[in-house]
Amino acid sequence: MSQYKINTNCVQAGYTPGNGEPRVTPIVQSTTYRYTSGEEVGKLFDLEKDGFFYTRLGNPTSAVVEERIAALEGGVGALYTSSGQAASTLAVLNICGAGDHIIACNAIYGGTFNLFGVTFPKLGIDTTFVQTDISPEELETKFQENTKAVFIESLTNPALEIPDIEMYAAAAHAHGVPLIVDNTFATPINCRPFEFGADIVVHSTSKYMDGHAVALGGVIVDGGKFDWNNGKYPGLSTPDDSYHGIVYTETFGPAAYITKARVQLMRDLGVTPSPNNAFLLSIGLETLHLRVERHCENAKKVAEYLNGHDKIAWVNYPSMKENKYYNMAQKYMPNGTCGVISFGVKGGRQAAMDLMDHLKLAAIVVHVADSRTGVLHPASTTHRQLSDEQLVAAGIGPELIRFSVGIEDVEDIIADLSQALEQI
Numbered sequence: 001m002s003q004y005k006i007n008t009n010c011v012q013a014g015y016t017p018g019n020g021e022p023r024v025t026p027i028v029q030s031t032t033y034r035y036t037s038g039e040e041v042g043k044l045f046d047l048e049k050d051g052f053f054y055t056r057l058g059n060p061t062s063a064v065v066e067e068r069i070a071a072l073e074g075g076v077g078a079l080y081t082s083s084g085q086a087a088s089t090l091a092v093l094n095i096c097g098a099g100d101h102i103i104a105c106n107a108i109y110g111g112t113f114n115l116f117g118v119t120f121p122k123l124g125i126d127t128t129f130v131q132t133d134i135s136p137e138e139l140e141t142k143f144q145e146n147t148k149a150v151f152i153e154s155l156t157n158p159a160l161e162i163p164d165i166e167m168y169a170a171a172a173h174a175h176g177v178p179l180i181v182d183n184t185f186a187t188p189i190n191c192r193p194f195e196f197g198a199d200i201v202v203h204s205t206s207k208y209m210d211g212h213a214v215a216l217g218g219v220i221v222d223g224g225k226f227d228w229n230n231g232k233y234p235g236l237s238t239p240d241d242s243y244h245g246i247v248y249t250e251t252f253g254p255a256a257y258i259t260k261a262r263v264q265l266m267r268d269l270g271v272t273p274s275p276n277n278a279f280l281l282s283i284g285l286e287t288l289h290l291r292v293e294r295h296c297e298n299a300k301k302v303a304e305y306l307n308g309h310d311k312i313a314w315v316n317y318p319s320m321k322e323n324k325y326y327n328m329a330q331k332y333m334p335n336g337t338c339g340v341i342s343f344g345v346k347g348g349r350q351a352a353m354d355l356m357d358h359l360k361l362a363a364i365v366v367h368v369a370d371s372r373t374g375v376l377h378p379a380s381t382t383h384r385q386l387s388d389e390q391l392v393a394a395g396i397g398p399e400l401i402r403f404s405v406g407i408e409d410v411e412d413i414i415a416d417l418s419q420a421l422e423q424i
């Protein structure tokens with residue numbers, strides 16, 4: 001565990017060069033590692049010895065970002081994956097199989113919603129979706145005998161809803177199951193879910209952690225406190241035949257979950273990131289604390305500007321007092337939420353599209369959470385197959401614009417919006 005504060009960990013955790021070694025994290029662009037004794041390689045395969053032997057299971061550059069992100073979240077270990085989707089997939093498959101069930105918020109990221117709602121059922125894992133602000137009493141009724149995990153997003157993309165993390169953690173723990181939290185939008189700078197009872201944290205590092213829109217990636221972080229020996233997780237607490245009968249909870253203690261995810265699932269499924277992407281992520285992480293602060297500062301000013309504009313119907317940003325999730329934001333991410341806001345333009349679909357076309361600084365992109373201001377109209381892009389009625393039902397009205405506020409000068413961002421609004 002690092003003795004430094006979070007801002008220092010962004011810059012330095014995970015890599016301490018020895019005398020005469022490179023100051024910057026080296027890119028170890030190698031799939032393989034040389035050994036002088038065959039017996040030693042055998043021990044690596046049997047998990048009797050720690051070391052790199054094939055990049056699908058581990059790489060020194062990836063290990064730096066794993067250790068850094070584990071330090072930022074306050075976990076015992078992390079596994080870096082090829083995308084955020086890969087992280088969520090492994091996080092669940094590590095403890096669920098055919099015949100199991102999970103509970104998830106329905107406002108989670110669309111990709112995760114499809115994974116849980118369409119692909120996992122084909123593997124025999126079913127999901128019950130619940131409203132973010134479900135009451136504890138109602139949540140209680142959603143648990144089944146075969147429920148193995150609860151999955152939420154600390155700040156949902158794109159609806160910007162904030163679940164009561166402590167309430168979800170208490171419900172999950174009462175049923176002997178872990179709470180998995182996707183902390184992508186809030187980042188560990190603004191919210192550390194382990195402090196509120198979460199057991200596993202996942203991220204799409206493609207967003208703020210990378211921060212420059214250069215490398216897809218994901219990460220799973222293990223809080224190390226959940227008791228996997230409660231009879232519900234034989235995959236962790238009984239022998240694994242593919243490693244000569246190793247029992248993860250016995251051999252790896254608090255790191256049982258994250259070790260199994262790596263040596264079993266990463267070995268078998270191979271959703272491995274490239275060392276070069278690990279390097280790019282390490283550079284992004286060095287400024288995460290600075291960027292997130294500026295994203296939030298800028299977004300708040302943009303939200304306040306839009307809120308007062310007579311061509312704007314509504315603004316959704318949970319750091320604003322009038323927002324439904326303002327109190328949750330104060331509890332779980334008091335220093336700020338994220339740089340993404342959504343708003344509705346008076347005049348509906350056509351006005352929203354006109355506004356986008358008039359923007360000059362803000363670019364139309366299918367991405368959020370990088371340093372450049374980006375804008376997207378879900379009704380005509382990511383959700384274009386839906387009718388206006390279906391859009392409203394999904395909480396994404398035809399007038400909704402998702403605006404990812406970057407770290408440019410906020411006066412330029414507001415001036416761009418202002419000139420575009422004048423033209424519609």
Ligand SMILES: *Cc1c(COP(=O)(O)O)cnc(C)c1O
Nearest residue numbers: 083084085109157184204206217
């Ligand atoms: C983007 C995103 C994902 C998926 O991550 P990829 O890196 O695109 O696979 C998962 N969760 C959230 C909250 C996201 O924003």
